[in-house]
Amino acid sequence: MIRCLHITLALFTLLLLSACASKAPDRKTLAAAGNVAAPTPFEQLTFKAEGKTVYEDHGKFIMLEGSKCMQRDNAMEPAVITQWLEMPGYVDSGTVVLNGWDLRYLKQDREVNSLRAEITRSKLVKNTGSTFLVFEAQGKLEDQNRNDAFEFCVFFTAFGYRSVEVDAVIDEDYAGMEAAMLQDKKQGAVATLENSGHKGTVRRYDALAIIPRGFDFQFADSFECEWRWSLCKWSDRVDYPLLQMAYNLSQTSATPNQSGSPNWATQTIFKDNDIRTHRIKTRAALIHGRSIKVRADFLALNPRSGKADTCRKSVDGVVRTQTIQIDELPFDYAIPMLTGWDLTHECEQQKLQRAGIWIHDIRFDPRSHRLEYKVSSILRDQDGAPSFNSAHRVTVLGLNRLSSSAQQRVPRFQLKLRD
Numbered sequence: 290m291i292r293c294l295h296i297t298l299a300l301f302t303l304l305l306l307s308a309c310a311s312k313a314p315d316r317k318t319l320a321a322a323g324n325v326a327a328p329t330p331f332e333q334l335t336f337k338a339e340g341k342t343v344y345e346d347h348g349k350f351i352m353l354e355g356s357k358c359m360q361r362d363n364a365m366e367p368a369v370i371t372q373w374l375e376m377p378g379y380v381d382s383g384t385v386v387l388n389g390w391d392l393r394y395l396k397q398d399r400e401v402n403s404l405r406a407e408i409t410r411s412k413l414v415k416n417t418g419s420t421f422l423v424f425e426a427q428g429k430l431e432d433q434n435r436n437d438a439f440e441f442c443v444f445f446t447a448f449g450y451r452s453v454e455v456d457a458v459i460d461e462d463y464a465g466m467e468a469a470m471l472q473d474k475k476q477g478a479v480a481t482l483e484n485s486g487h488k489g490t491v492r493r494y495d496a497l498a499i500i501p502r503g504f505d506f507q508f509a510d511s512f513e514c515e516w517r518w519s520l521c522k523w524s525d526r527v528d529y530p531l532l533q534m535a536y537n538l539s540q541t542s543a544t545p546n547q548s549g550s551p552n553w554a555t556q557t558i559f560k561d562n563d564i565r566t567h568r569i570k571t572r573a574a575l576i577h578g579r580s581i582k583v584r585a586d587f588l589a590l591n592p593r594s595g596k597a598d599t600c601r602k603s604v605d606g607v608v609r610t611q612t613i614q615i616d617e618l619p620f621d622y623a624i625p626m627l628t629g630w631d632l633t634h635e636c637e638q639q640k641l642q643r644a645g646i647w648i649h650d651i652r653f654d655p656r657s658h659r660l661e662y663k664v665s666s667i668l669r670d671q672d673g674a675p676s677f678n679s680a681h682r683v684t685v686l687g688l689n690r691l692s693s694s695a696q697q698r699v700p701r702f703q704l705k706l707r708d
């Protein structure tokens with residue numbers, strides 16, 4: 290009873306601080322517009338997140354994965370998911386990775402004005418006799434008038450470790466690091482956001498890795514009046530069908546520059562058949578230390594334009610799943626991070642009913658140093674035809690334990706007594 294009280298008080302305190310600072314899950318159909326009230330953050334925190342343990346090295350490291358969905362009856366406000374994961378007592382450092390998202394209109398397909406999925410806050414909280422990781426995710430899918438019901442699902446991978454065993458420091462974990470820009474149509478379809486952390490953040494001998502936390506795409510805020518039964522409003526924002534959306538986070542190096550600041554870049558695509566002016570925002574966190582290792586994959590973003598030469602008209606708007614296996618990883622622990630994806634309609638632009646890509650069913654075998662995961666993706670309009678193409682990129686975050694000599698490398702004082 291005392292432990293539950295401690296948890297509740299700590300969570301409530303964390304929520305107050307946040308307010309001042311400011312297998313796929315089952316789907317349930319929204320009853321009637323306006324009749325479903327989204328649970329408050331405090332109500333959400335009364336339920337433990339449905340995370341399952343992927344791998345645990347008792348007393349040293351643990352990795353979990355999970356997912357959560359929320360529906361809203363309109364897009365005036367984002368869907369906000371607040372979750373907590375109980376961690377073993379030995380964990381004194383840990384964080385969460387955005388490893389996928391799934392957004393869909395609940396009633397019919399629509400043109401799109403903006404699309405968003407991100408983990409906005411994360412914090413490891415230690416209390417008397419308990420340790421838990423609390424995080425907040427936000428998602429949004431809106432067309433011109435923002436009155437359509439939608440569903441947002443977040444897919445996450447969380448990990449925690451004992452810092453005496455693993456030399457790794459997590460920076461900008463609470464709110465992440467944001468980068469934003471306006472991509473003018475004259476600049477082309479591929480936008481590039483360059484990021485640089487604070488000077489002196491990383492020690493010279495540290496390796497570093499960038500943790501993906503999300504994105505926000507939005508066509509520029511210009512007024513558009515479409516033919517419909519209801520009258521146009523000045524607040525009506527422009528929306529378009531969707532041809533392609535893509536995201537690719539890449540590090541310039543796993544080591545910091547001479548000033549001790551990390552550098553990375555994110556490339557994105559968000560377009561219909563043409564190139565449109567749009568806004569982009571990305572979010573990321575940083576982990577660095579002597580234990581950090583990185584195995585990066587490659588993904589080239591190639592913008593599509595207009596109608597493709599080959600176009601299959603068969604109905605194929607279903608979730609695709611493939612299994613990926615990576616062997617001989619020289620890491621004690623391996624965490625897959627979804628750092629790149631490309632979703633494209635096969636033929637030409639379409640209205641959007643559902644879009645998403647996510648990692649799930651992660652398995653790690655430390656004896657064979659084998660990492661296995663499944664990646665699922667979807668992009669479709671109302672009838673699911675024509676088909677879609679998808680590609681992804683995973684960066685493996687490796688953690689190696691410190692040697693016993695490194696763990697014992699602490700200052701020692703000698704005291705000599707004289708007669």
